[in-house]
Amino acid sequence: MTPLACPACDTRVRVRKASVTQTSIQWGPDAASTCAEFARRTAVEHRDITAPGCTALFSAIADAYADGSLPRID
Known part of the structure; x- marks a missing residue:
């Protein structure tokens, strides 16, 4: 999973895009x-x-996916 911070409040999450x-x-x-x-x-x-x-x-997740910083994991 990829660490990601929310641009609005800096809450940290881990994201996986399948x-x-x-x-x-x-x-x-x-x-x-x-x-x-x-x-x-x-x-x-x-x-x-x-x-x-x-x-x-x-929105930040969608942007990260679009710019390639959040890879799709098969």
């Missing part, structure tokens, strides 16, 4: 406290750490 449509993200234990969007979703939607992530991070 195809254009399949992405695996490992969130660290501090995600709910360092990512404002993640914290808001977990509070409002009453979900735990498995709640969907943040749009800024998803």
Whole structure:
């Protein structure tokens, strides 16, 4: 898995891209406290750490995949 930081809040995750449509993200234990969007979703939607992530991070993942810094792993 490839380490990646969110450009909005610097939350660190590990990402694996298996195809254009399949992405695996490992969130660290501090995600709910360092990512404002993640914290808001977990509070409002009453979900735990498995709640969907943040749009800024998803955009950063797409950018990293597009520029080749996040390789596809077959």
